[in-house]
Amino acid sequence: MNNRIERRIVIAGAGIAGLSVALAFRRVGHDVIVVERTQSLGTVGAGILVQANGLVVLDALGLGNAVRAAGSSCRAFNLRDRHGHLLLRTDFDAVLPAQLCPISIHRAELHRILWDACAAAGVSLQLGHTVKRVEPNESQPSLVCETGNGEIRISGDFVIGADGVKSVVRDTGGFVSHLDPIVEGSVQGVAPFSLPEHLYGEYFGAGEACGMLPLGGAQTFWFWGGSGKTVSGIEGMPFPEWHARVCKSFPPMHQVLDYQKEWGSLVRLIHRSVRCASWSRGHVILIGDAAHAMSPNLGQGANCALVDALALVCHVEALPANPEKALKQFEQNRRPLVEAIQQRGHEEGVLGTQAWPGAELLFKLLIRLARFTSGARHRAEIRMLSGLDYEGFDLDAIGIEPPVPWLTHPLQRDYA
Numbered sequence: 092m093n094n095r096i097e098r099r100i101v102i103a104g105a106g107i108a109g110l111s112v113a114l115a116f117r118r119v120g121h122d123v124i125v126v127e128r129t130q131s132l133g134t135v136g137a138g139i140l141v142q143a144n145g146l147v148v149l150d151a152l153g154l155g156n157a158v159r160a161a162g163s164s165c166r167a168f169n170l171r172d173r174h175g176h177l178l179l180r181t182d183f184d185a186v187l188p189a190q191l192c193p194i195s196i197h198r199a200e201l202h203r204i205l206w207d208a209c210a211a212a213g214v215s216l217q218l219g220h221t222v223k224r225v226e227p228n229e230s231q232p233s234l235v236c237e238t239g240n241g242e243i244r245i246s247g248d249f250v251i252g253a254d255g256v257k258s259v260v261r262d263t264g265g266f267v268s269h270l271d272p273i274v275e276g277s278v279q280g281v282a283p284f285s286l287p288e289h290l291y292g293e294y295f296g297a298g299e300a301c302g303m304l305p306l307g308g309a310q311t312f313w314f315w316g317g318s319g320k321t322v323s324g325i326e327g328m329p330f331p332e333w334h335a336r337v338c339k340s341f342p343p344m345h346q347v348l349d350y351q352k353e354w355g356s357l358v359r360l361i362h363r364s365v366r367c368a369s370w371s372r373g374h375v376i377l378i379g380d381a382a383h384a385m386s387p388n389l390g391q392g393a394n395c396a397l398v399d400a401l402a403l404v405c406h407v408e409a410l411p412a413n414p415e416k417a418l419k420q421f422e423q424n425r426r427p428l429v430e431a432i433q434q435r436g437h438e439e440g441v442l443g444t445q446a447w448p449g450a451e452l453l454f455k456l457l458i459r460l461a462r463f464t465s466g467a468r469h470r471a472e473i474r475m476l477s478g479l480d481y482e483g484f485d486l487d488a489i490g491i492e493p494p495v496p497w498l499t500h501p502l503q504r505d506y507a
């Protein structure tokens with residue numbers, strides 16, 4: 092600790108990536124400022140699945156149990172046909188320790204837990220600051236922000252672009268990147284009641300899918316998704332017409348949609364995948380969706396953002412005198428796992444949005460056949476879906492090296 096260099100870290104975006112990296116840098120004693128374009132941190136979004144990799148990071152930050160208490164544990168996941176008949180059941184708890192089974196939580200709750208921890212740790216949060224551009228400037232990069240009182244420049248030793256899929260830091264920072272063509276979109280919401288156990292799971296139809304999952308606080312997170320074209324096609328559609336269309340294809344969705352009377356606060360997303368040639372330029376770094384937004388299919392977007400955050404801090408702390416090398420190593424260690432998850436999610440998106448005659452029948456058959464997968468392959472599959480690349484439940488297992496002895500909370504290397 093005595094040889095540590097104290098730095099000023101400037102972060103664009105107070106989403107899951109921005110707040111978690113802010114907290115991790117602050118916990119090791121750096122001066123951290125987060126700028127966020129929205130005026131308040133309100134109750135936005137719907138449900139998010141915090142998976143094993145994200146939980147390991149939250150445990151390392153001392154927030155795992157708060158997240159578990161605010162969410163709902165998913166020990167098993169059921170794939171069903173459009174009428175609700177069970178096709179495949181995946182028991183996470185047969186492979187993962189109970190503490191690392193996915194937690195389904197309202198995004199706003201996860202956000203609140205991270206924000207409360209940031210505030211308690213002394214992170215400075217500037218709301219109503221819209222980043223207009225980044226000025227890379229070698230080792231003292233700056234963010235230029237529009238505020239209610241005009242433009243200001245905020246400089247630091249590092250600037251972190253955690254400003255999501257449409258990242259201004261990425262697009263003005265000279266990063267070489269592209270957005271994949273749109274494959275999928277979704278509508279998501281939260282119903283203020285729980286459902287009988289047999290209704291939870293994901294439902295498949297021709298080129299569309301929907302799902303219902305228990306959320307903390309006796310609520311239900313639900314979603315409906317389809318190809319980008321299908322979801323763009325509902326733009327301007329009256330809510331009752333969409334409700335009738337979805338419930339006709341997926342009768343079990345009556346359970347949550349009958350409660351909803353208008354579009355209101357429902358989340359409508361068109362999903363884009365981002366690919367960047369490099370995640371850092373000089374002392375400007377991209378993390379989370381800004382670096383590698385991905386399909387929602389594996390429920391890994393927020394989890395990869397959490398892992399990025401802690402991995403980045405670990406690498407910078409391990410090589411305090413050589414930040415350029417630290418950033419290169421961060422990317423080298425993280426990229427293979429992130430790209431594997433991104434690719435798998437993309438493939439599932441392409442497959443799941445096929446609507447040609449016979450596609451539904453074929454997918455049902457393939458899902459049923461998956462029951463006969465060998466035990467070892469099944470375990471490997473669950474670890475992959477959980478963002479873990481090999482057997483092991485500590486930070487090494489998610490590609491975070493070197494270890495982080497300076498964290499306030501010890502790592503939970505022994506999940507019982």
Ligand SMILES: Cc1cc2nc3c(=O)[nH]c(=O)nc-3n(C[C@H](O)[C@H](O)[C@H](O)COP(=O)(O)OP(=O)(O)OC[C@H]3O[C@@H](n4cnc5c(N)ncnc54)[C@H](O)[C@@H]3O)c2cc1C
Pocket residue numbers: 103104105106107108109126127128129135136137138139198220221222223253254255256257258259279358378379380381387392393394396
């Ligand atoms: C409002 C909102 C609701 C969401 N709801 C869901 C959901 O219900 N389900 C789901 O699966 N995923 C949802 N997501 C996406 C999910 O949170 C992310 O994919 C994942 O958590 C990765 O997070 P991130 O921090 O990298 O990006 P994001 O979560 O997108 O966070 C980026 C942050 O940067 C801020 N920002 C963007 N541009 C600027 C700028 N120019 N200046 C300053 N600040 C800027 C944004 O306001 C946001 O707070 C939502 C994202 C947002 C922003």
